[in-house]
Amino acid sequence: MTATIARRHRNLPDLNELQARLSALPGNRGNQFTENVWQFINQRGKRYTVDFDTVLALSEVYPDWVRERGIDPVSLSKQIWLSLAESTTVNSYTRRLKGLRLWMVALARRNLPRLTRENSRAVLTFMLTNNWRGGRPSPLKAVRSEMDMTFLMPLQALKDATSELGLDWISRDVTEAHVRRQFKVLIPELTDNDLTYQDWKKGQSFNLLTLDHGRYYVEHCLNFFEEHAPLACALSQTLQACATIATDLGVSQTSVRAHISRVLEGRPVTEIWPSRPALGQRMQTAVVDYFLEAHRKARFEHHVLKENVLEQVAEAFGLVPSPETVDRLRVIIWDWLRREDIEETQCLLGECQRPVLWHLFLQILDAMKQRCDQSGSFVPTVAFFKSFGLDGTVYEGGKKTKGGYSLPRQFIELVASAGLVGVVALTGWRASEFGFSYSDIQRNRNMDKLDQYAFPHRYQVDWYVYKTSGRVRQLREVTFSAVAIAERLGRMHGSDGDRPCLYGTFNRKIPSQSEETVLKAVSGLWPHYVQHYAGFELIDNWESWQNLAQVEASGDLLTMDQYREKERLLVSRSADEWSELSIDGNLREAHRRSREEWPRLAFFFQRSFGDKKDWVSQYRGGTLRADWRALLDTHLSDETRDWLSSLSDVECQSGETSKTIHSEMLGEALYPSPHAFRHMWAEAIYRRFDGDAGWMIRSQFKHISRTMWLAYIRDKDNRAGHQRVKIRVINSLVHNYIKSHGEGYAGQMNKLLRRLLRQTRVQSPEQQMELAEQLANIEVENIKANPWGYCLLMRRTRYRARCAEQGEPMRHNASPELCLGCVHNLMQTTNVEWMLFQIASHVEVLNNPAVPDIFKQPSLEMVRDVTRHVRTLNARHEALPELESVLTSYKLRTA
Template identity: 25%
Template sequence: MASKLQQTKTSEFLLSFEDKINALDLQAPTSIDDDIWLLNASDGGTATVDFYDFDKKSLCFTDSTDIHYDKETLSFSPKTLAKILFVGIVSGLSNQRAVSIGAMHSIKMLFYYLTQKKLDSMQANEIEPFFCFYLLNDMEGTELKALISPLSYTNRPILNHLRKIKSTLYRYGINGFIDTLPDSELNSKMNSACEAMLDMTFNDYREGGSFNYLGLDVGKHYVDHCHSFFEEHFLFTSAMEATLQATSKGKWGKTHRMLSAKVLLGLTLSDEKQASLVPLKTRLHCEKLVHDIFRQAYGSNAKLSLLFKLSTVSHFVNLIGLPDRYDAQEFIRSLFLVEIFGRQAGKTKKSIWAEYKAAVKAQSEELLVSLDEFEQHLRDFINKNDCVLPATQESLKHFLKEKTSHLLSVFSLSGALGKKALQLICLKVRQVGALCFLAATGWRRSEFGFTFSDIKIGKNNDGLDNFYIPWRFHIRWMVPKTNGMSKTEREITSTSFILLSQLACFLPNNQDEPLMGSGDFIYEASKLLWSDFIQHYEWFDENVSFAEDNVAAIKEIKYEVRRTFPLYQLANTSGDFKDILKSYRRGSVSEEHRQLLEDNLPQAMLDKLSEPGIEFTSKNVSAIKNALLRDVKYPSSHAFRHMWAEAVLMRYRGPVGSFIRANFQHMDERFFMAYLRDKDMKLINENAERSFISYVSQQYAELGRDAFGESVSQLPRYIELLVSKTSVLSHEKYLKKVATVANERIESVKANPWGTCIRRAGTDFRAACSQGGIPHTHDASPKLCLGCTNVDITKANLRGIMVYTRQEVEVCLNPNLPPQLKMPYIDTIRRAVSAVKKLKARSSNPSRYDKAIADFEKALSAANAYQEGV
């Protein structure tokens, strides 16, 4: 729509505003109707501001907006509004290109967000989501681009821009476009957005930093390489560590300790200096003694190394005659855990075998061997595959030299000598194992101070789950960021426990020492094998064959990491990066480094790099390093937390049914977005949600109310009514119609412990959480949900109902509270008991609900008795 300002050349607004435009130090007089503005940039040259993009549909959030200025009312297009806001933002600031670009970026992002949301104004409840959107995306022209890392706040100060936009709107009487919020509340919303999206406070974001992330696509292969490396070298280095600790005790003198280090390095003990100090017989005795200690330590951990390899586990799954699936693998690992560590929490091999056998039999499957046959095969397997060391001292010496030389080369430790070299080898292999644990859990660096004694093993009391996984493993330790110094129990998997058991072998004499080391242990571990991964990862070998679907992806990853590796090496050079920058300024830098810098740094940064007046402060060097690595994937300890979050989210995109419904209660942006800034989260969450809705609808269509064992839900009836309105000729068309109905009529899903909210079209006003016809699903609680038309309750929600109504039950049972305080809770308990009774009526095992019903009815009786007595 053409601006009516063109028709109002004498308006006070136009005369006043064009003065403001020309106060920006333009190259030529410019009017509000001009779409190209040329500013004299204070940092040299010309800054071009182009408003043509605001004619595009993606930025036209409204047809027109009214302005009320000095008794005038004028209607103008979004493009004209953009010009007004631009002047409002940059007025009073220097005409730097970054200022102009930042202002245009903020306005475009605001208009794009409103257009996509189909809003004509920014209400208070949309400001935080807008900040989240802003942090994760960029605009190129009118095209939205997802960011790997947020743009620096220095160049994109959205909070300052939003304040200036509000001030400009107020000055010109443009009402309702953005809610009037105090600055303190804007700060709070920006801080919340930074914590959700960036896992840092607004102050930390404003300070700036590097936001590189490895990503799941590359990271999973790096973790695979690290795990294979640890699996290959764990046994050797744990035996090396045990030998070092044994030979460091008091009975070993300084000379003998020096000799023992040479023996473990596979070096000869025949040089003249040693010959003059230590008799040959003593040297040979020392060599034999060290070899014997090493052999004993090597053998003590052999089963721990052999049995938990995936190939071994899969072999025994095949032996018992089951598909190689996760529950069968866990069953085999449980038997191996007893084999190595003995019975745990009252569970023996016999009980584990009997329970699992009964569980698979109920699924019409049979174990092909007996426990005795399994045990015999296990003994044979261990004897056949035992990791036997070379028999003679000479051959063992050669073995030690070969292994230590290889590890020294991998870790670039060629300069290390004697015992120090061996200690570094053991430390770094241990760090690789710690990195594998980090990848499996996604824990922060500050959470790794636990010892092996902080791991607790308890019996798995879940009625079904314990048939497959007999134990639950918990680490009781601190989570400083959220719980301060209070210890918290956090569950880990059996495979993580096995990994920690292997790491504990590096501390044979001090089980109270942190398994993950301290200080920069994890930080340094993250990048230990990056060079080795790029050069020697198994799947990068042209001669290795793998699934055809992976060929293109692997080739792309290989090309990308090898292409950018020289940049990583340059930025993390063993010398001083600052010295390389100084050499570049002097013109004496190597041709390779010069080419890398000039090809990968912005010209403006190169120009400043050459200016003698620019000091190489730590911040300047860091900024150059970050710019150099801006498109480079490389590992860091925090990158694994982001990768873990991405892996978890991908795991729950598919139709995993009641597990998500009952247990996965965090499927929203805030849970994942702190670690997935470089992903299109809106699309991913919609995919996950839609996949879940489709699955639930299809299950109800196929099996009715028995789809999830037993359930209380209006959804099956809703599907029947909608589908019955059309003529269905076949079962396939029936299911197709159900899929269409689910896609078009079911709007959203939110899993809660007490039930799943499946919000259907047309139910907004009837939803228990509705306020003014708008559902507030974030206010979900048993009080609202248990009687709601949208709730879907299955047997898996029984525990959630009991736990989350516990407060109401206790209040009603308390004789010291007046009846009027109990009234709000009685209705919630009535809804709960009604839902549980409906589940019981549809259950094949009704007795499982009796205790819950009895507890609820006892609370109701107590509350009614107190009321009657008043």
């Protein structure tokens, strides 16, 4: 369109006609076309404000585009909006303006005269991923929903409105079909293949769980699995032993199978088999004896592999209980308990830092087994199982029935789900790739000098990567931790031969199809996590202590209940410890969001049986449970409720309708998904030296090899999201730095960030996130993790990198000597111990009078840099006096 046509259009409007159309709109409250703020009220009495002053920013931000189009953005927006509003309801008025403004911004920011097939991809991407706030585009955390896009961009109505005004702003060949084809490509691309177009159409949303929040859930699952796996294994093995127990008793397997679960629930004989108490007593004794023996064995295996127990074993063997030695002993003992390969075990013991005698190995294990056997065992009770939220209730036809899945089996499945979450998190694989059997795991000697002492073996899974390799098997490395979990899961599920070891046979026709099982399992422990995660309970207790302290500070006396609560809290910590306790900011945020969002997720996780049967129809009819109705009223928009009112009874009962409503109600709530764990895995690799990232870095991920990482980033489906993961990691690091005000950080990058914070007013959490996003997306070009800190390569100072050659950073040459004094180095407290270990030889060089001074200079610079960083990170560190003494002595000798 030419500027002449635009000017001609500007002279065309008939103010009287436009005023008449505005006055005729439903909900109008005496609005004047010449004013920029209009008010409308819907039939329910809700007020809507349509504010055209928000369009003024177009002229300020994109003056060239406005000038070249020859338009008045406010006047034009009013006229287009009138046409759009005439074809919709009052509830959609504000969305129509929001969509119109976003569409105009999408054109203006690229200086596009019109929407064409060639540029539609860029325009649609912008509208899917942005809002307009504060006079500028604001990125969304997730892609906009299909329903929202329908409200924001009614293509045909927009075409008609612009054509009516003589504006050729949308090409004739940009059709609904063309836009639909673009969405089919864009949705998977923008969500890193987390959503398909069909999923998006059905209302599913992009999962937002990241390492900063998701690590707490995975930590909870792994801790839960480690604590309860022995009991779950024993229960499962007893249930699997029906035939053996029946043979020993001389009764039918059917009789044992009918009563064994009730025995394992700790029920009395009179309740189990009231008509035949003598036989019931014999059966109870046989089942309990079998269970106790299985539990003793499983409990010993669990006990002997604990960190603190392995440290004691190392000392008994005369070894220094270093992390590497503890890891090595765990592998040796674990292999011995499963294979009892004397020759291999003796070889591994002989290769320890100090050879371990065979008879001493057996003697220590036997003594530990005897001590473990002497500790009391127990048969679980109904109350024990119900403490985990299990109730044995099943539904048939929407009604509660008795029987079904027994409490022991529910407990086993809960523990198994926790273990499967651990394997999913430790591999970063797709949900379709976990159908392998234990026999598909191959073990080989570890030839990598870097970690072969701690981990004598490497493990590979010989299985299918369906999406990239089809029906061709691939060898993929996994960690020892993942293999250990897989072995125990296999025992829980009674897996043998070619059956999957990570889960029970969910799909009997094709057992290796793992998607549905994994999808169900990854969220299985979320309810327990929200209420019982140790970190959240710590916050609950700390808040309780703060409340009690406020009561006492006010001079009031504690009630009896408050006094008991104080006594309970003092059992775990002293008054000073409670008062001085510091809670990590990320943990606080995870606690707040998990608790606040739980009612929505509880509704989402609730199966559509019982009270929730036909819940959409019930909600529309006003008969849904009051608390659920209030929840939906709070989180559903007026537009969605109006849309729901327009549906037929059949449409209300469709799966797509319920998924659409679920999606909007969940919004940006955090919850686990298999794909979220893929992103968390990649984040964990980048942050493997970041103590803030928790369990994944401290323990589980120290066996991640370069081969595993390269295999991940070479996967073509991961390449698109690879840069996003980097940005997310940079964002997390910078955001954590801002939240902690730089406490616990050192390095030259620390100085730069401190100066930046002094110059920038950052007060609210939203401002903190905004600054972190700006740095991650604009200022920082790349990230690299090293044991001695992060390299946050800044675009403006990349030429100053100490590893640079002719102004180009060569980060593959990274070393402590180069990095510690580099402008891009950012260190944390967790890097201190590694640095001290690294400079031990440099300290010896400085203390050695036989070494010429000219050769001591590099060591001097290294020790000086490390000392400075340690002093910044921990001014009371026990190594500081020695380091400062070495530097002082050297200075006096060379003065």
